[in-house]
Amino acid sequence: MLFWVTTLAWLAGCAGGPPIDRSHHAAGQDSRVRFIVLHYTSENNENSLRILTRDRVSAHYLITDEPVRIYSLVDENRRAWHAGQSQWFGYRDLNATSIGIELVNPGPLDGTRTRWAPYSKAQIGALSALLRDVQSRHHVNAWNIVAHSDIAPLRKTDPGPAFPWRELARQGLGRWYDENAVTQRIPQVTAVELGSPAYIQSLLARIGYPIAQSGVWDAQTRQVISAFQMHYRPANYTGQTDSETVAIAQDLARHFPASTP
Template sequence: MKYSLFLFGVMLLVWSCGTPKKTVLQAPKPILVQPDTVKLEASRENLIDTRQVLDTLFGAAEVPVVLTTEDRVREMMREGINKNADWTEAMHYDVRKPNFVIIHHTAQTSINQTIRTFQLPHTKVSSHYVIGRDGQVVQMLNDYLRSWHAGRSKWGSITDMNSVSLGIELDNNGKEPFSELQIRSLLVLLDTLKTKYSIPFTNFLGHADIAPTRKDDPSAFFPWKRLAEQGFGVWYDEYNLQMPPENFNYVDALRIIGYDVSNLRSTIIAFKRKFIATDTSETLTDYDKRVLYNLYKRYF
């Protein structure tokens, strides 16, 4: 019995002095958290609100509407020129207030060529507007800036027409009629400018009116009568043409209308190109004198 107890004690001592077993740590199982349905829906609502705010601030993305040239002309007739004109900048100008509109033809082959001409440093020429054959209107200078379109010119007592006028160039080579779309766009533009700056109807002129010794634009194809019927420029009453009195001085009449008569031959040609069109000789016929007399009496 004593021996058994002794043996049990020895075994217990050996076991207690042995190397303890290492404990292996187990990674905790992940806890699955279900999303909070209320918070998730709130986040979605917040996302929608943010998009609405961005759309309000910067405008929602829209597919651009591509208009044909004819549609653009119709929009200009409804809304005015300033909302629909394209813009590209010229580089030659000064500042002034407009009171005249001077109409030109480009004598070039395309609107792009004209725009390029107005953007070259060495050309020293520019215009406020260019109108293409398809009715496209391109504005190249702010209306209050003094463009370099008139050159050496005179009308009445004004010897610096650039300082008082807006220049409009029509894409035309001077040898063919002006397109209907081009004239329609021009009429819209003229109406806009006349209304905006209170330009008198008598102050819508051609380049040849103010520079008869140098220029012949716009050509005899230009529809001055149609413009006058819309309130842009003057025209005679073809149903009430009377022979002027014997003491009628046609040179004084031309001068009073506004023409520079220092070179009478060139002035008569410019006058006839505009008002007679079918005859641009340097001599005033009896019919020409009737037209001149009628204009003189009607407006001056």
Template sequence: MRKTLYIIGLSAFVFSCTSQQNVKKTTYKPKSPVTQPKTMVKTPVQEKKKPQISNEHGVEFFTTNVGDITKNDNTVSYGSIVSAKPAGYKVVKTYFPAVAQNFRQRYLILHYTALPDDKSITVLTQQSVSAHYLVNNTGDNEIYQLVDENKRAYHAGISTWRNDKNLNDNSIGVEIVNTGYIADTTGKRVFAPFSEDQVKKVAALAKDIVTRYQIPPTNVLAHSDIAPARKQDPGPMFPWKKLYDEYQIGMWYDEAVKQSFYELAVSTELPMKYNEPSFIFNVQSQLQKFGYGTETSGSWDDATKKTIEAFQYHFRPQNYDGIMDAETWAILQALNQKYPIK
């Protein structure tokens, strides 16, 4: 009996100890420490410091570009900065200049005056026509400025090139003293030459303008290019190829490309197709593609002939009869290939 009670008591004791150990393991199980996420501190973006505006005798200038030159953006002011003066308020230039801007001056248009020096000055300064610059024919080193480049001069009139109209709004006009043309006994226009001194002046002036305003070659034009139905200047005696070759100004075709188009035109008997409406329509379309404001009528109307004549003044001055022969056609094709509308 004693032995039985002893065994029962020992069993109860062992069970009690085992239960306490199990409780202890459950109760005191260590917990992993909780890590709080760190708060990210943003470093403030430092605004790029813009070049300072210079001030001379109370007139402000900004002569550094901060725009993207690859996008034709240029913030340089080639003259004083013009600002509003609202009554009771102050206009400040704390954030001047915005990078998203470029120049109004997108074209350079060349003219002749059809007048001698003294009359050219009088007409261009005292009457309802003007230009930004006048290149005289007196043999000196002077070029006359008549209109601020930031203002509109009245030189282009009703005009068109590619997608632009009324080019007074976005061009710089250069007049060159030259007597223009006279008609010979057959009615053909005979144009007066330009002096070497004038050509050098025009080249230097044009180079400065196209460089400052990033004017592309396709936008250096004759008055006759933008208004072929009514203008002939500066005519076939103006040396466009010389400006292209020696000064990298304006457009010109590649001779090898022109020759390949010429051979193609001859081999396809272009003269046989000359009066076909489909060919005329194609000519008008190609002139339009290049930049002229030609209507596609499908007939050799007066406007089309004058446009071809204007094209020849610029790119085929040896023959400006207004006829789209194989060589003129080849030059037009070569130019369209070289200077496509972007």
């Protein structure tokens, strides 16, 4: 009997332990957050909130539309389940190192994915303010504010070609290319560059995209090209290479090398 009393007392002492002194903070630390991933929900406000709070999928923030409201659903210090199998600049498992932001938007309006729902000015205004806050607190590089389709191009298309990447990038909330330089570069793209799958694959990998270096024009290459075009050339995202696509990728590779994730 005495043994059990002594054991229980010892366990109780371990469970309680001494008080934790939180008065000191190490200089050698930084945020776990390297990336911000943007999504559309494909649902209305009510269904989006239900799915992101009750199902086995989540995001740190949800931005509704009509009316616009920002919901904080997962603490930024915790992992939200929004990215799935993903990769950017060689980093995998982006759920562990990212903030996920969902926007209420139906996405494609037809089965052929030629018509997409627009984002309202008020919703993008709310997103801009949130992005600026999250980016500044976690020191996220502009080229690490990405689409779900950027980090998982074989599975996802969100936030789609209607998303205003150019507008946000001009506010420092994402990366964009030098439009004047690309205009001058387009006629200089060579037939060898345009016709080489190995060159295109290496170029897309250099600017962050997960793409197998197969050296052939396979299905995964077309899908990654389409994801790239949705982000940077949304007027035409067929997945076919052309001089403009190559020139944009070349300019991005010049300014945002993969050695600086």
